[in-house]
Amino acid sequence: MGAGRPVAVFGAYGHTGRFVVAELAARGFVPVPSGRDARRVKELADEQQLAGRVASVDDPASLDRALAGTVAVVNCAGPFASTTGPVIDAALRARIPYLDVAAELEANLDTFDHYRERARQADALIVPAMAFFGGLGDLLTTAAMGDWTEADEAHIAYALSSWHPTAGTRLSGAVSRERRGARRLRYSGGRWEHRTDAAPALEWAFPEPTGRRAVIGEFTMADVVTVTQHLSIPDVTTYMNAEAAHDVAAAHTPAPTAADASGRSDQTFLVDVIVRSGTDERRVTARGQDIYAVTAPLVAEALERVLAGRTRTAGVVTAGEAFDAPDFLRALHPHITLGLERKPGA
DSSP: OOTTOEEEEETTTSHHHHHHHHHHHHTTOEEEEEESOHHHHHHHHHHHTOOOEEOOTTOHHHHHHHHTTOSOEEEOOSOHHHHHHHHHHHHHHHTOOEEEOOOOHHHHHHHHHHHHHHHHHTTOEEEOOOSIIIIIHHHHHHHHHTTOSBOSEEEEEEEESOOOOOHHHHHHHHHHHHHHTTOEEEEETTEEEEEOSOOOEEEEEOSTTTOEEEEETTOOOHHHHHHHHHSBOSEEEEEEEHHHHHHHHOTTOOOOOOOSTTOOOSOEEEEEEEEEETTEEEEEEEEEEOTTTTHHHHHHHHHHHHHTTOOSOOEEOOHHHHSOHHHHHHHTTTTEEEEEEEEOOO
């Protein structure tokens, strides 16, 4: 457990950041709230009886002060296209592990491209996308692979009861759209493709009681980035149920609201992962509540394992690459409920 060790949380006063602060504190860490908004840093610090530190990505010295004396930093501040680089640089200067909860495709790809060699040379550990999108799908796909060293294709389908986006989700989406323009990303044949056609409208047969649902195919999320960094699978596709895709795209969809004392919304999720090799198929599912709230135990569990030395490699690594995926997923109970199914080919 945390044993009173201080952990910097950049963007701590955001929607997901607050869940992360609470989860770290529950595990015995001492969160050090940080961010550029002095008023919000102070409000959160006073509320949680913590010592906050104001810092901005435009001021490296302020980031150095924010990370001073901490054992790690968790970056919860979007848009991550703007924050990952400066905060990673500060973590490297401080010689502490860096984890983030970025779901932005371009930001995650940039992290692997720009910091892989630097992190290896520094024997540093950088874990991007340690969140619902990016981390969970990667862990599930890695667990589904089991003893396979390669597979033909992986499919990750999401069924969300609703998707009320946070202000951070909207801002990050806007930044990604600005960078991508009219193009969308797909991973096929072992490479990234930019497409200008519409994503396909399909159906997905989720396990009961969810059942068959309309989905948007090639709804490419951070899981495609993380899975393809370390698993030999040339075709990786993610899907989103049509209702949730409509929710997150609509300008009038409200932000999430708390449905219990922990601050979780009443949103439920099902992640359905199918990996195929030849005629053999392996399937893993995960169910839970609130995609933003479940990010907190994901990143906190990762942090505990990093600090305990329970990682498989250094550098810029994904959840499935760094950790024992089945063991990690079991440790997330009761936050998620798992299911496993294997179908040998005829």
